[in-house]
Amino acid sequence: MAHVLLFPFPAQGHVPPFLKLAELLSRAGLFITFVNTEHAHRRFLASSPTIDRLAGLQRFRFRTIPDGLGEEDPRLFVHFLRILESLRTRSREHYRELLAPEDGHDPDGWPPVTCVVGDGMLSLALEVAEEMDVPVMLLRTSSACSVWAYYSIPKLVETGDIPFPEKADMDELVQGVAGMESFLRRRDLPGLTRHAKSVADPTLKFLMTASENLARGRALIMNTAECLESPVLSHLSSICRVIYTVGPLQTLLQNFGSCRPDQDVSNSTAASNSASLWQEDRSCLKWLDSHPNKSVVYVSFGSVTVVSREALVEFWHGLVGSGRPFLWVIRPDMVEAGDETAPAELETAARERGCLVAWAPQEEVLAHPSVGCFLTHSGWNSTLESIVAGVPMICWPFFADQQVNSRFVGEVWKVGVDMKDLCGRSVVEGMVRKVMDGGEVGEELRKSAAEMSHMVRIAAEEGGSSYTNFQKLVDHIKSLSSQKYQGSSNK
Incomplete structure (x- = not known):
């Protein structure tokens, strides 16, 4: 019998797509062990009913391992190398025990x-x-276009695009990422490359190692659709033996068949499989109910982005100046340390024009008819959720894959505008007006967003590419199980 262990990096952007894939595999009748770190699991338990629901399924269980860090450690994602090193050195034996009890x-x-x-x-x-001779498949939770950009880092080092030369022209096209030569600028390269001062930079080394690992897995699983990233996927197929594009996972989860009679799995909505490190404030949905269709700007910079108080004020004035109502997610840890106090005028005017929450049920918000635009950090989960909902984006990326994603949103898919590296109030106001008002640009963006939404939804329906690829993935996993048992019986 096939038994799959899923092990994500313990962060907001990684655990939710892993949970969606895990539930899909559970629906297919497989045994599922989901591994979280103890710290991450406690936070998800405290804020997400999804964890309790999945833990109650017949063939689904959670297991936790320590991450080796102190209880008071903030575990900020921007310090991910330190988290990874602690896991590598202090969690190895705990993980080994889960794979094969002593x-x-x-x-x-x-x-x-x-x-x-x-x-x-x-x-x-x-x-x-x-x-331990256990077959491994790899799930990358970012876009295919960013994964290919990461894989191209050695080439970018060779061409001199990385490390960035002093006083480099950030709008200069780079030639080291195959298939993107005509539109990818230096400022669109993965954000983690911006701070590298030499080829010996630890972050660069990590990114290159992670990319080299792609070819080591039995398969690469991606939360994307062939219709969305086909040209990039053709490049990735040159290094990965098998690629399963099974996205958008949230849509596939809604569509994937009926439950097996031996599985206690109820049909899940997008909302019921939402997982968050923060408690969702669902009161914002009622606030959205009071607004006309496509009238609200939804603003969320995800789980990692940190902004200065000055930038916060600029966004605030830009949003107010646009004349549009807005729903704004402002995490408790979003403003730079020592700069947390929100401007008094922000709090006052928010009651008149906007709604501020610490965290929102994002998939439901984006699906709400009153939302007409998403001002986003361009994380892949948020980008894909916006594409599914057919909501045009204003992109303000922070780091990692987000710079690449935002370029594709604005220049390739044309379902939004790219505002990277800018946040002045006049820029914010202008971007909101461009996307939300009834001019030619706004109409074209809404049309493109609707068409893209239709395509990716079709991909996740029965007979669609993602739906079919998921079935192939399940068959592949089952075949690995059969090979393991046959191997054991022949010994």
Whole structure:
């Protein structure tokens, strides 16, 4: 019997897509062990009912391992290298025990783990499984276009685009990412490359290692659709033996068949499989109900972005100046340390023009008819959710894959505008007006967004490419299980 262990990097942008894939595999009748760090699991338990619901399924269980960091450590994602090193050095044996209990007996009487789906950014998941001869597939939670850009870093070093030369022209086209030579600028390269001062930079080394690992997995799983990233996927196929595009996962989860009679799995809505490190404030949905169709600007910079108080004020004035009502997610830790106090006028005017929440049920917000625009940090989950909902975007990327995503949104898919590296109030106001008002640009963006939404939804329907690829993925996992048992019986 196939038993899949899923191991994501313990962060907001990584765990939710892993949970969606895990539930899909559970619906397909597989045993699922989902591994979280103890700290991340406690936070998700405190804020997300999804965790409790999934834990109650017949063949679905959570297991936790320590991450080796102190209780008071903030575990900021921008310090991900330190988190990864702690996991690599202090969690190895705990992970090994989950893959194969030392006494040889599973505490629940489950079959042995026959396949690992590991986070492509978490080398530990791959390395230990390989040591124990357990087949590994890798899930990358970012876009295919950003994964290809990461993979191209050695070429970019060779062409001199990385590290950035002193006083580099940020709008100069780069030639080291195959297929993107005509539109990818230096400022559109993955944000983590901006701070590298030499080729020995630890972040560059990590990114190159993670990219090299792509070819080591039995397959690469991606939360995207062929219709969305086909040209880039053709490049990735030159280095990965098998690629399964199964996105958008939230749409596939809504569409994927009926439950097996032996599985206690209810049909899930997008909302019920939302997972967050912060408690969602659902009162904002009622606030949205009071506004006309496509009248509200939804603003969220995700789970990692940190802004200065000055930038916050500029966004604020730009939004107010646009004349549009807005729903704005402002996390408790979003403003730079020591600069947390919000301007008094922001709080006052928000009651008149906007709605401020610490965290929102984003998939439901984007699907709400009153939302007409998404001012976003361009994280891949947010980008894909906006595409599914057919909501045009204003992109203000912070770091990592977000710079690449925002360029594709504005220049390739043409479902939004790219505002990277700018946040002056006049710029914000102008961008909102351009997207929300009834001019030619706004109409074209809405048309393109609706067409793209239709395409990716079709891909996740029965007979669509993502739906079919998921079935192939399940068959592949089952075949690995059969090979393992056949191998054991032949010994």
